[in-house]
Amino acid sequence: MRQKGASDSKRAQQFGKLSRMISAQVKVAKGDRNAVLVRQAIEKARSADMPLDTIERAISKATEQKDLETIAYEAYGPGGAGLIIEALTENRNKAAQEIRHILSKNGFALAGIGSVMWAFQKIENELTPTMTVPLSEADTSILMKLVEELEANEEVQEVITNAE
Numbered sequence: 001m002r003q004k005g006a007s008d009s010k011r012a013q014q015f016g017k018l019s020r021m022i023s024a025q026v027k028v029a030k031g032d033r034n035a036v037l038v039r040q041a042i043e044k045a046r047s048a049d050m051p052l053d054t055i056e057r058a059i060s061k062a063t064e065q066k067d068l069e070t071i072a073y074e075a076y077g078p079g080g081a082g083l084i085i086e087a088l089t090e091n092r093n094k095a096a097q098e099i100r101h102i103l104s105k106n107g108f109a110l111a112g113i114g115s116v117m118w119a120f121q122k123i124e125n126e127l128t129p130t131m132t133v134p135l136s137e138a139d140t141s142i143l144m145k146l147v148e149e150l151e152a153n154e155e156v157q158e159v160i161t162n163a164e
Contacts, residue, residue, distance in 0.1 A: 018045040019058035026062035074116035079139035081163035082116035089155045129162035
């Protein structure tokens with residue numbers, strides 16, 4: 001029962017993020033379900049075994065919901081590794097505060113705009129590192145803990161790093 005509760009919790013968290021992503025893409029496409037980004041978001045949800053009624057609810061919510069905003073926060077992690085934290089939120093200030101709190105709790109802070117983005121390039125709507133930073137085992141474990149905490153936040157969609 002305890003194991004099922006833990007797996008259900010992770011699954012619910014993942015479904016929440018996917019629902020927000022679908023809603024945001026439907027808003028951008030102005031309700032067009034056949035738009036490429038909407039179909040990609042739905043396929044991603046289906047590959048995560050998200051039920052169709054949950055997907056339909058996310059699509060219908062998109063027409064009622066406030067505007068969701070995609071924001072990329074930049075930070076430096078352990079060993080100088082760059083972090084790009086992509087968030088999807090309706091309240092930019094709340095998301096920034098939550099991310100700042102998680103970073104400061106782990107001894108890090110948000111970086112200035114463009115201070116980390118230079119180490120990444122955008123290829124087909126995906127950020128990939130142009131250069132990587134080698135990390136020690138201790139720094140790698142700290143980075144993994146930090147990434148897990150950030151991804152546990154409801155509004156954080158993805159954390160991208162240039163660590164090896």
